[in-house]
Every structure is written in structure tokens, then in C-alpha cells.
Amino acid sequence: MTKAPASSDPAGEPPHYLGHRERLRERFNKGGADALADYELLELILFRAMPRRDVKPLAKALIGRFGSFAEAIAARPERLREIDGLGDAAVVELKIVEAAAKRLAKSAIEKRPTMSSFAAVVDYCRATMAFLDHEEFRILFLDKKNVLIADEVQGVGTVDHAPVYPREIMRRALELSASAIILVHNHPSGDPQPSTDDIHLTHQIIAVGKPLKVAVHDHLIIGKHGHASLKGLRLI
Structure with a gap:
């Protein structure tokens, strides 16, 4: 018997957040960053580090702790790791975005x-x-x-x-x-x-x-x- 993929629910349905991810990406493609709330922009970044997890709660926790998208990506790694469930891979993704923003501004x-x-x-x-x-x-x-x-x-x-x-x-x-x-x-x-x-x-x-x-x-x-x-x- 063929087993259901590990990322599926017991009924064999794809996780609910996969559709949410596609909708977010589509909104970003059509309207850019202005079409998304700060926590949604953070979700797009976290998708890369956490491909098999609903990252919306983490994105909202980041905004709750730091106040805004800019303040979240600028936070020191040790402070980011204080967010329960935010691992090293996610911290690296956030710091890459910060580094890219600085590099673009400096150019x-x-x-x-x-x-x-x-x-x-x-x-x-x-x-x-x-x-x-x-x-x-x-x-x-x-x-x-x-x-x-x-x-x-x-x-x-x-x-x-x-x-x-x-x-x-x-x-x-x-x-x-x-x-x-x-x-x-x-x-x-x-x-x-x-x-x-x-x-x-x-x-x-x-x-x-x-x-x-x-x-x-x-x-x-x-x-x-x-x-x-x-x-x-x-x-x-």
C-alpha cells in the first residue's frame, strides 16, 4: 500500500498552508510588497527556511515582539532566537534580507x-x-x-x-x-x-x-x- 506523503494530513489532503503560500506569492507578484502586510512579507521569507510548516504564527510573533518588518529583520540573531520555533535557518534567511537591503542602499x-x-x-x-x-x-x-x-x-x-x-x-x-x-x-x-x-x-x-x-x-x-x-x- 502506498503511504500518504509526510506533509499531508490523515485524509491525504495537502497541508492547508500550501494554498496560502501560493496565494501570498500571487499577491506579491501582482502588487509587490505594498500588497502585503508586514507579517505576510515575513512569511514569504520564512517559507524558504521552513518548507513544511505553517509560518504565519511565527511571522505574527516576530511583529508582536519587534513591531515591524524592518525592526524584525534588523534584530540581533540572539534576540530572533528568543522567538519559540524560530531556528537557525530562519534567522539566516532574515539576516540575508537585511544584508541585501544594506548592500542595495550602499550601492x-x-x-x-x-x-x-x-x-x-x-x-x-x-x-x-x-x-x-x-x-x-x-x-x-x-x-x-x-x-x-x-x-x-x-x-x-x-x-x-x-x-x-x-x-x-x-x-x-x-x-x-x-x-x-x-x-x-x-x-x-x-x-x-x-x-x-x-x-x-x-x-x-x-x-x-x-x-x-x-x-x-x-x-x-x-x-x-x-x-x-x-x-x-x-x-x-
Whole structure:
């Protein structure tokens, strides 16, 4: 006697979620990501890691824990594994999507004058930092034509502080023969408004760079709901 496939129910019928998967894929093909809720987009990713399981409960659990699609894929692997039933394969799939988003955003600012593609710079910084649960301080090093030489994280910290050393920043700028830099850091609280400390630190870095002829073009603060530019706010 021929046995029913392991993925079928006792009556020999295909699992209910297979039809659901096909319907989701069809909606995505016709309407793109805008046609899907955040948890449904997560389902599409989880399908690859869990071909024989209904992943809707997991996708909804991710949204319940982290709040949105972007925050879920940006979450640290150890936090993702706190979701019951989310294994290593699923975590890898989510982090691949995050890496792809960052790579696409970065490609928009590479080999182009950075200051003439400011919107792309902001998009890249948001893709990279907006949904982190800790503070990072990033430097974009630019050449004489304002083309990106390097993008480096100079400090990683807690939910509200990352250690930053102005002289170390300038030492690295000289090593790279950078003529200018853009400072970038995130506020995990979500509010991108600069603090008094943010402004003070920026002026310290400007002062250290001035005799070395390394200009500070801007200091961007990235939040979940937007960004702030100290140059745009006329604070530098």
C-alpha cells in the first residue's frame, strides 16, 4: 500500500498552508510588497527556511515582539532566537534580507559625489542603523571630490551611548587620505533630535579636524521615524 506523503494530513489532503503560500506569492507578484502586510512579507521569507510548516504564527510573533518588518529583520540573531520555533535557518534567511537591503542602499552612494546624492546617503544610513537596538557611531570618509572612500563604525555602545574619540576619527581620516567626513549615529529611542552632547561632540570633532584640513560636512542622526541633520538645523 502506498503511504500518504509526510506533509499531508490523515485524509491525504495537502497541508492547508500550501494554498496560502501560493496565494501570498500571487499577491506579491501582482502588487509587490505594498500588497502585503508586514507579517505576510515575513512569511514569504520564512517559507524558504521552513518548507513544511505553517509560518504565519511565527511571522505574527516576530511583529508582536519587534513591531515591524524592518525592526524584525534588523534584530540581533540572539534576540530572533528568543522567538519559540524560530531556528537557525530562519534567522539566516532574515539576516540575508537585511544584508541585501544594506548592500542595495550602499550601492546608491558608491562612486558618486556624496553631497550631490544626499537623499541616497540618508536612505543608506536608515537601512543600516535606524532599527538597531543599540547606538552606533559611523563615519563616512570622503575624498576631494566627495566620493566615498570608506564607511566605518567607530563606536558601538548601549541604548543611549556609543564611545567616540575625535582624535581617533581624525587619525583614521589621515590614514585614508580623506578630505572630509560625514558623522552618523542612531538614536535607538526613535527620536532623531540632537542632544546637547551630540552638538558638543560635533564641534569637538570639527575643531580637531580644522588644522588637519579634514572638513566635517554634516552630522546625521538617524531614528526609526526620520532623521536630523545638524547642518540642516544650522547647528554647524
